[in-house]
Amino acid sequence: xxxxxxxxxxxLKIAYKMFLTKGYENTSVDEIIEEAGIAKGTYYxxxxxxxxxxxxxxxxxxxxxxxxxxxxxxxxxxxxxKILGIMAAxxxxxxxxxxxxALHQQENALMHNKVKKRLMAAAIPLLAxxxxxxxxxxxxxxxxxxxxxxLLLIVGNELFDEENFTESDVAVFIxxxxxxxxxxxxxxxxxxxxIGQTRCKNGEKE
Amino acid sequence: xxxxxxxxxxxLKIAYKMFLTKGYENTSVDEIIEEAGIAKGTYYxxxxxxxxxxxxxxxxxxxxxxxxxxxxxxxxxxxxxKILGIMAAxxxxxxxxxxxxALHQQENALMHNKVKKRLMAAAIPLLAxxxxxxxxxxxxxxxxxxxxxxLLLIVGNELFDEENFTESDVAVFIxxxxxxxxxxxxxxxxxxxxIGQTRCKNGEKE
DNA sequence: TATAAAATCGACCGATGGTCGAAAAGGAGA
DNA sequence: TCTCCTTTTCGACCATCGGTCGATTTTATA
Numbered sequence: 001x002x003x004x005x006x007x008x009x010x011x012l013k014i015a016y017k018m019f020l021t022k023g024y025e026n027t028s029v030d031e032i033i034e035e036a037g038i039a040k041g042t043y044y045x046x047x048x049x050x051x052x053x054x055x056x057x058x059x060x061x062x063x064x065x066x067x068x069x070x071x072x073x074x075x076x077x078x079x080x081x082k083i084l085g086i087m088a089a090x091x092x093x094x095x096x097x098x099x100x101x102a103l104h105q106q107e108n109a110l111m112h113n114k115v116k117k118r119l120m121a122a123a124i125p126l127l128a129x130x131x132x133x134x135x136x137x138x139x140x141x142x143x144x145x146x147x148x149x150x151l152l153l154i155v156g157n158e159l160f161d162e163e164n165f166t167e168s169d170v171a172v173f174i175x176x177x178x179x180x181x182x183x184x185x186x187x188x189x190x191x192x193x194x195i196g197q198t199r200c201k202n203g204e205k206e
Numbered sequence: 207x208x209x210x211x212x213x214x215x216x217x218l219k220i221a222y223k224m225f226l227t228k229g230y231e232n233t234s235v236d237e238i239i240e241e242a243g244i245a246k247g248t249y250y251x252x253x254x255x256x257x258x259x260x261x262x263x264x265x266x267x268x269x270x271x272x273x274x275x276x277x278x279x280x281x282x283x284x285x286x287x288k289i290l291g292i293m294a295a296x297x298x299x300x301x302x303x304x305x306x307x308a309l310h311q312q313e314n315a316l317m318h319n320k321v322k323k324r325l326m327a328a329a330i331p332l333l334a335x336x337x338x339x340x341x342x343x344x345x346x347x348x349x350x351x352x353x354x355x356x357l358l359l360i361v362g363n364e365l366f367d368e369e370n371f372t373e374s375d376v377a378v379f380i381x382x383x384x385x386x387x388x389x390x391x392x393x394x395x396x397x398x399x400x401i402g403q404t405r406c407k408n409g410e411k412e
Numbered sequence: 413t414a415t416a417a418a419a420t421c422g423a424c425c426g427a428t429g430g431t432c433g434a435a436a437a438g439g440a441g442a
Numbered sequence: 443t444c445t446c447c448t449t450t451t452c453g454a455c456c457a458t459c460g461g462t463c464g465a466t467t468t469t470a471t472a
Contacts, residue, residue: 007450029429039452040430050429109315147378154364155357172353172386179385180378210419235460245421247463252419256460 008046024111066122079134090123141182214252230317285340296329347388
């Protein structure tokens with residue numbers, strides 16, 4: 001049961017890369033097994049279906065991103081930067097993705113949606129904790145913290161996902177964030193410059 | 207060119223219903239042509255591809271919904287109700303959809319996304335007009351109106367799409383809407399009861 | 413009625429996700 | 443080492459799907 005688990009992880013890694021570069025829909029099982037050098041039967045010995053494999057790949061991704069996010073949360077950055085950092089850590093699109101996947105964005109809808117859903121579940125508690133910290137420090141003042149950060153996350157995802165966002169979008173987003181969390185007007189303005197560049201910049205560790 | 211257009215409309219209607227009930231991905235071209243009683247070649251005489259047909263189906267849907275939304279806009283409802291009504295009119299999920307599609311929600315991601323995108327483009331101008339009206343009446347007070355209603359729309363879509371939204375979600379949403387548009391605190395509270403029941407209720411005209 | 417154009421047909425295709433029975437590979441005990 | 447059982451691997455095969463294409467019928471036109 002040790003040998004098998006190794007192989008499974010290996011397959012997940014391969015699929016992970018291919019899904020990011022080519023997209024889920026555009027990566028066939030045949031391509032995966034060719035890359036891995038195994039037979040069809042072996043693949044289906046480890047995974048019930050292609051979609052179930054996607055689920056596991058996503059779990060892998062989220063796990064990594066959550067780790068980064070937790071580091072941000074326990075860092076000594078100021079609260080606003082923590083929130084921004086956590087949101088950046090969970091950015092579904094990373095280096096590799098941006099180029100290729102920007103085009104495939106549409107036909108990759110299934111993966112995209114699943115990631116978004118899973119990401120939400122993982123990110124909300126961490127963001128909520130950061131926001132509570134802001135409340136304690138008197139920087140924020142709001143109730144219903146989880147619901148509020150949820151809205152923040154929704155808007156952040158949906159608005160900055162595509163590249164077509166304007167300065168006005170950013171300005172309104174910041175205004176909304178301030179009011180949503182009960183922060184002082186203008187206290188988040190300094191973020192403005194950062195938002196276009198929030199791409200995850202953690203170096204490749206492979 | 208008259209006869210052909212009739213057939214095309216007929217095919218669009220059939221596909222429209224099937225996409226709503228069974229979902230786009232789960233409806234095969236073979237099923238559509240069987241339902242329509244035509245051959246494969248005929249289908250591809252009218253549509254370049256299945257996806258292109260989806261595009262036309264969506265255009266059809268949005269067109270109908272936009273008509274309803276425009277009626278709401280030119281009605282004598284108060285501004286807040288207009289905004290709510292417009293958002294309701296563009297609800298991607300309608301009667302038929304709710305039951306079946308709630309389950310298929312996930313695997314129907316492609317259609318769902320395309321609808322969302324198209325809907326956004328159609329709804330924002332109408333919502334903006336309503337919001338401007340609110341500004342003129344002194345009920346709202348905000349700049350960047352299109353960007354603000356865009357956020358409203360994003361959140362509305364994403365939050366109330368699934369059935370898993372709580373009272374807290376609604377409360378925070380209303381709070382956000384007020385602050386986003388610069389409305390008086392509590393002035394939108396009376397909506398609370400309506401939001402769960404915003405399902406499009408226009409009678410079947412078939 | 414002759415002829416071109418519009419519309420319909422269905423056999424066929426390549427690719428895809430998935431199945432299945434059989435055969436290696438790998439111990440564990442005798 | 444031989445036996446027996448489990449784990450793992452193999453690849454031929456399958457059904458379905460979106461899409462193509464040349465042939466044929468229907469319709470309009472002159």
